[in-house]
Amino acid sequence: MKSPTTTLHDRNCSIEPKTNLNGLVPFGIKVTTKITNPSSKIEPRGEILRALTFEKYSDGLRLLNLETGKIRVSQDSTPTVVNPMLSMNQPQQVLPTTSLLTVKLQIPSLENQPVIEQEENLTNTCPSVVPTVESSQVIPSAQQSKHYDYVPYYKQAPKNISSSISQDNIILGKRNDCDSHQLMLADIVPYAQALSDPLERTEWQKVMDTEYNSLIAHNTGELVPYPDKPAKVIGGMWRLTWKRNEHGEVYRHKAQWVVLGNHQEHMLHYYKTWASVGRNETFKVMLSLVINFNYIPYQFNIETAFLHGKMDTLVHVKQVKGYEVKGKENWVWRLKKSLYGTKQAPRMWKEKLTVMLSSLGLISAQSDESLFTNSDKSLLLHVHVDDGFIISKSESKILKFLSNLNSLLKLKFKKQPTQHLGYSLTWEKDKLIINQSDLISKLLRQFNMEDSNPVKTPCNGNLLNELDSDTTNEPVEVTLFQQAIGTINYIAHHTRPDILFSINQLSRYSIRPGRCHWSALKHLLCYLKGTRNKCLIYNQTSSKDPLTRWADADYANMKDDQKSI
Structure with missing residues (x-):
């Protein structure tokens, strides 16, 4: 039997x-x-x-x-x-097992059953009074911590999220595949343009050879015959970029073979997606620590970071364009590593990096998973995808950590970086200057506003009064308007609080902008042209008066609410 x-x-x-x-x-x-x-x-x-x-x-x-x-x-x-959730100030109470009854129910299958018309009244099936339990009978929870680090709910670190996003939250239109912190650091060059330029072709071919050799060295995929019909083969593309320094000069050519992740199917090619994005507030707090408490800053970049993560699903991709194996042109790659462009690549890389940092004695903070610290909090590490910013009062600790990490990953590091996460950093004695002038210049070039006349205020009172007027609400190109609003909003929240009021007002009309809104946007661009070199300055502050600066960005009162910030 x-x-x-x-x-x-x-x-x-x-x-x-x-x-x-x-x-x-x-x-x-x-x-x-x-x-x-x-x-x-x-x-x-x-x-x-x-x-x-x-x-x-x-x-x-x-x-x-x-x-x-x-x-x-x-x-x-x-x-x-x-x-x-029980209060943190009270011990968790669990009823003794002797007061619980075990009831076995046999529930028929729900298939082919009629839909229930109304909810059954289950009030009388449960006792209305729960017997009290003496304190000696309370069984403490095994997972209950003796100490709680209070973190507000709006500052809690993001958890692994599903890629199922409501369609109502997606803005339709063209979108550039570029990280926010790379907006002023990289210019994307089309593949056909790169190979057609006789002066640049040799350099581009060299970096593409390097990228392909790196994929082979990391055992990224296995060459297999073309799969049967049910399996889906995903294509790829070359992503070629110019990397620029703090002066806007091209200093490096970079090539990446990227999978077209938008062709992946949920629950077939991937399960969960999550990107390790460093919080801007954390990075600025670390800059303040450097200036006020004499911490030593270092920056490092991890080469081919995503190729260290292992795939968790079966994904077939086409061979790298221009490097097809002779006699096997129709064969495909079965991915072993999380190649750039796959939806799960950031999550797989973050899991791999967390394990490596844990082996080196660093754990993530509760309020920001991109912040890692050692046991005595003497070394702080901020990670944004494959870029790291590390500070400590002991330079020997930093160099020892970088040496240990370099034995696991290939790094490039630098002391007192001049650029990080899209910021231009100028280090002076007891002072740090940060700005985004290069990003503003790139924005002006994109919208042909380089030859415009500067203005003294970010918004015009007359234009703001006309924003709700139906007579001037002629439609404009929505995609261009949203691109400008998004970039300016990024600048405002990072280094330019003086334009926050103006950009917040214009953002209200991102869905259906009119001519008057476009005029107000151009006025704001003219203001940015005249003030592109404005910056934030980190000075050493006195412990008696740590808060010494404020800004009133309301340059023109709104007619509808008459409020000032």
Whole structure:
């Protein structure tokens, strides 16, 4: 006689399930989901439904509306909290197991069953009074910590997120595939243009050879025959860029073979996506520590960072363009490493980097996962993708750490960097100057505003009063308007607080801008031209009066609210 485990071999396991069950939700639990297309502005943006089961071949939930009896599938839903989080100031109480009853229920299959019209009244099935428990009977939780580092919810580090994003939160239009901190550091060069230029072709061919040899050295993929029909082969492209220094001069040619990750299918080629992005606030706090407490700054860059992460799914990609193997032109690569462009590459690289830093004695902070510290907090490391900024009062500690990390990864490091994350850094005695003048110059060139006349204020009062006027609301190119707003907003939040008020007002009209909004935007660009060299200065502050600066960026009162910031 066979045991049930033998009979259900490869179908079910009585010891440990093969499928990850961490994302399961209880049957019938209340779930809040978003209403994607509300009929009016005053209608609620969400509704409460009941969870039934998971949709087949998807991570979406089948949800039941008890009022209408309809069933819908949603990937953007939040289950209600069964047990609210207990206060941190009180010990967690757990009822003794003797007060609990074990009840076995046999529930028939839900397939081909009629939809429930209304919710059953379950009030009388549960006792209304829970018996009290003496303090001696309380069983402390094994996972409860004795000490809590309070972190506000809005400053908590981001967790691994799903790539299922509501379509309502996506702005349609062209988008440049460039990291925000590389806006002024790199110029993308089309592949055809690079090879057609006789003066640059040799240099581009050299860096492409280096990139291809690096892919082979890291054992990025295995050459296999073209897979059968159900499998999908993803293409790739050369991403060629000019790297510029703090003076805007080209000092390096860079080539990357990038997978077209937008062709990947969720739950087939990837499961989760997550990018390790360093917080701007953390980096600025570290700059302040350098100036006020004489910390020593170092910068390093990790070469071919993503190629250190291992793929967690089966992905086939085409061979590198221009380097196809003779006689096997139709063969493809089965990826072993997280090649640039794949959706899971940033997450796989972050997991690999975290393990390496942990082996060197560094752990991530609770408020920012991109900040790593050693046990005595004497060494601070800020990581943004493959760029690192490290500070300490002991230069020997920094050099020892960089030497140990260089034995695991290939690094390039520099003391007192002049550029980092899009900032131009000027180090002086007891003072640090940061600005983004090169990014402003690039923005002016992009919109043909280099020859414009500078103005003294970022906004014109007359233009702001006309922003809500219907007579001047002639449509303009939405994509260009949004590109300018996005770049200026990036500058304002990093180094130019004097234009925050103006850019916040213009951002209100990003969806449907008119001619008056475009005129106000050009006025702001003219102001940036005349003030492109304005900067933020970090000075040593007195402990008696640490806060000595403020800014009133409201240059013209708004007619609709008459408020000033």
